[in-house]
Amino acid sequence: MxxxxxxxxxxxxxxxxxxxxxxVGLFWAMCQPPDDFGRIMKHVxxxxxxxxxxxxxxxxxxxxxxxxxxxxxxxxxxxxxxxETVRLRDFRGEKPVVLVFGSYT
Amino acid sequence: xxYIQEAHPSDLWQLxxxxxxxxxxxxxxxxxxxxNVANACVRDLGIEFPALLDNIEDSTEQAYTGWPDRLYVIDxxxxxxxKSDPGPFGFTPDAMEEALKKVLESGGAAASLLPYRAGxxxxxxxxxxxxxx
Numbered sequence: 001m002x003x004x005x006x007x008x009x010x011x012x013x014x015x016x017x018x019x020x021x022x023x024v025g026l027f028w029a030m031c032q033p034p035d036d037f038g039r040i041m042k043h044v045x046x047x048x049x050x051x052x053x054x055x056x057x058x059x060x061x062x063x064x065x066x067x068x069x070x071x072x073x074x075x076x077x078x079x080x081x082x083x084e085t086v087r088l089r090d091f092r093g094e095k096p097v098v099l100v101f102g103s104y105t
Numbered sequence: 106x107x108y109i110q111e112a113h114p115s116d117l118w119q120l121x122x123x124x125x126x127x128x129x130x131x132x133x134x135x136x137x138x139x140x141n142v143a144n145a146c147v148r149d150l151g152i153e154f155p156a157l158l159d160n161i162e163d164s165t166e167q168a169y170t171g172w173p174d175r176l177y178v179i180d181x182x183x184x185x186x187x188k189s190d191p192g193p194f195g196f197t198p199d200a201m202e203e204a205l206k207k208v209l210e211s212g213g214a215a216a217s218l219l220p221y222r223a224g225x226x227x228x229x230x231x232x233x234x235x236x237x238x
Contacts, residue, residue, distance in 0.1 A: 079158070
């Protein structure tokens, strides 16, 4: 291998290594609580999302522990106008429930 | 709807699209702040199905890994019938609707054994019985 070829391979390996480290770092950030993840992402330039495998890492990091067939964790929450509480369990044996998790932003 | 932590609040990872649309809120730190943003969300987006407030400890979001957005269908037996991939990529209402239809078709037969469901077995009746949280 010529010196030039060796140099090229060295640079390529270094770039692959940096890319891998950044991917591991991004995955680690995705596994943090949402607020911490947001605090980190605030400093990440958006164009970097074009070259990083955000989507596949996200699918794994935010996969969650529930699977189809699992018992749905019960909750008792206030309605947005605080007029009443709704308990998931109360719908059992009655009707299916659609849960739409989300926020405004 | 289960209103949870903001996805892109102004103090954390704000997106240019939200700035353009003037949807600018900082991350609620108290339950009362969360109530205010949730009500703005319901009002401005014209959400007509029931909206619930996750507590400030985010225990419902954590139990369901709901952040930033996600869809579930819970069947009549209280089991997870459908769980979408995490949003925004996985937020696919069409897939959720298909899953809900299946649950209503299969669960409707079992539920018709219950006295108060008698006569509610037509597809139209099932459709009207759907309830979104």
